[in-house]
Amino acid sequence: MQKTSRLLQASRDLCIPPLRRGLATATTTTTVRATPLSERFGAEVSGIDWSRPLSPEVVRTIIELQNKWGVLAFRQTNLNDDGHVTYSRNFGALETAHALNKPRRASSVHLYDAGNLGPDDKIIPQHSRAWWHTKANGLWHTDSSFRQHRSSYSALRAVELPPAGGQTKYADMRTAYLELPQDLKDVAKNAVAEHWIWHSRKLAAPGEFEKPTEEERTAIPPAYHKVVQLAPDGVSDTLYVASHIRKIVGMSERDSTALIKALLDHAQQEKYQIGVKWKNVGDIVQWDNRCTMHRATAFKDQENRRDMRRTTVFDYGNAAFGVKHELGRSDVDLLVGGSRDIAAERTPETQTQQQIFDL
Numbered sequence: 001m002q003k004t005s006r007l008l009q010a011s012r013d014l015c016i017p018p019l020r021r022g023l024a025t026a027t028t029t030t031t032v033r034a035t036p037l038s039e040r041f042g043a044e045v046s047g048i049d050w051s052r053p054l055s056p057e058v059v060r061t062i063i064e065l066q067n068k069w070g071v072l073a074f075r076q077t078n079l080n081d082d083g084h085v086t087y088s089r090n091f092g093a094l095e096t097a098h099a100l101n102k103p104r105r106a107s108s109v110h111l112y113d114a115g116n117l118g119p120d121d122k123i124i125p126q127h128s129r130a131w132w133h134t135k136a137n138g139l140w141h142t143d144s145s146f147r148q149h150r151s152s153y154s155a156l157r158a159v160e161l162p163p164a165g166g167q168t169k170y171a172d173m174r175t176a177y178l179e180l181p182q183d184l185k186d187v188a189k190n191a192v193a194e195h196w197i198w199h200s201r202k203l204a205a206p207g208e209f210e211k212p213t214e215e216e217r218t219a220i221p222p223a224y225h226k227v228v229q230l231a232p233d234g235v236s237d238t239l240y241v242a243s244h245i246r247k248i249v250g251m252s253e254r255d256s257t258a259l260i261k262a263l264l265d266h267a268q269q270e271k272y273q274i275g276v277k278w279k280n281v282g283d284i285v286q287w288d289n290r291c292t293m294h295r296a297t298a299f300k301d302q303e304n305r306r307d308m309r310r311t312t313v314f315d316y317g318n319a320a321f322g323v324k325h326e327l328g329r330s331d332v333d334l335l336v337g338g339s340r341d342i343a344a345e346r347t348p349e350t351q352t353q354q355q356i357f358d359l
């Protein structure tokens with residue numbers, strides 16, 4: 001009862017006054033309302049007219065709400081692929097989605113395919129490499145932390161939903177950092193983590209991804225980011241961790257493994273989590289990868305179709321490009337076992353924002 005009344009009060013507090021819209025819609029006003037999904041993390045946002053371009057004021061309001069709540073759920077936007085991409089461009093340049101192990105189905109190169117359907121529009125068969133590849137989506141992670149140019153927002157849209165299961169869970173990394181034991185804070189404070197997508201693939205599917213292929217390793221090499229960072233709200237510190245983390249730079253294998261485990265065990269506690277149910281086709285959930293983690297949950301993936309498409313916005317904050325790290329031979333392959341691999345290469349130079357827009 002007490003919790004409910006607090007949430008209702010917070011909802012009232014967040015009622016944003018009517019906003020003037022952009023040129024094409026200057027005579028229209030709307031009220032954007034955020035209803036919290038928990039005391040301090042996640043909110044469902046209503047009052048946005050998705051049939052028209054968003055005005056700069058509404059975009060700013062969404063960014064403010066994102067900074068406050070980390071995860072925003074928008075119901076029944078009815079956006080199609082083009083509308084989805086156009087919406088996300090309000091927040092910056094978009095990643096080009098990789099299509100490794102799973103050829104792209106969506107109409108735009110900026111839409112990552114997060115569903116269980118193949119290019120032939122059929123359910124991806126169990127035990128295929130594409131099927132194994134998606135298993136790591138069930139581990140706690142943050143999107144694209146394995147890129148040296150990391151991402152800010154992910155916006156995931158439901159195109160086709162299974163009758164049951166498949167909700168997405170989110171974890172609040174600002175609160176997780178706040179409550180991190182001081183001894184771990186001391187160790188994590190200056191730590192740099194190596195994020196490698198093929199590490200999380202191996203964790204989720206050790207038989208299939210014992211050794212990533214040459215093509216996979218070359219296409220997505222590891223990236224390096226600080227473990228503790230200033231959150232996008234400009235006030236809070238946050239943990240930037242994920243199941244993609246293979247090692248902590250400069251630590252022995254034993255210490256590195258122990259620290260990664262301690263940080264992830266702490267960050268994955270139920271008290272930091274919320275679950276968002278997908279209710280309708282056209283629902284979008286947008287989260288800030290810089291201060292949250294998320295994971296997919298199970299559904300009957302050999303019986304039911306699930307088509308989910310995601311845009312991913314490049315970060316342009318102070319930590320967007322992470323930490324450039326010159327790798328030594330002793331730094332590589334601590335946890336993957338193997339010898340010469342991608343880690344012997346330098347991290348790639350990233351594109352400028354203009355280059356990305358020119359794609």
Ligand SMILES: [Fe+2]
Binds near residue numbers: 137141142143294
């Ligand atoms: Fe993800």
